[in-house]
Amino acid sequence: MSIRCRLGDIMQERNLSNKDVVKLTGVSRNTITSLAANATKRIDYDTLEGLCRGLNVLPGDLIEYIEDKN
Template structure:
């Protein structure tokens, strides 16, 4: 399973969804969906904006969990 790690980054930095919306300009519904892993995809411009603004690499936002790990969660 592929998982988006925006929620972890937000927690580590003490940020809320409204903060991400404010500093990135990304739509509130998109941020909410990404933070809760409710999206099935992410557009490259959105990924680029998050990486540039948060100072992270794409691999820090996207996490791969093997199917075995998914069952244990």
């Protein structure tokens, strides 16, 4: 099992830069960069809420669960 953040995918689909997402969400640039690259091990509820409000998405749109193919 693995869990990944889809922020980078959403940004690409909407043609949004890191700077755009920072303005929309109020989340720090470093956090956006890390989440977009799927290079983080956790996400705070406040960050998740900011992303959901600013991007008009649900938590399930941002977080993807991938089952192992065993």
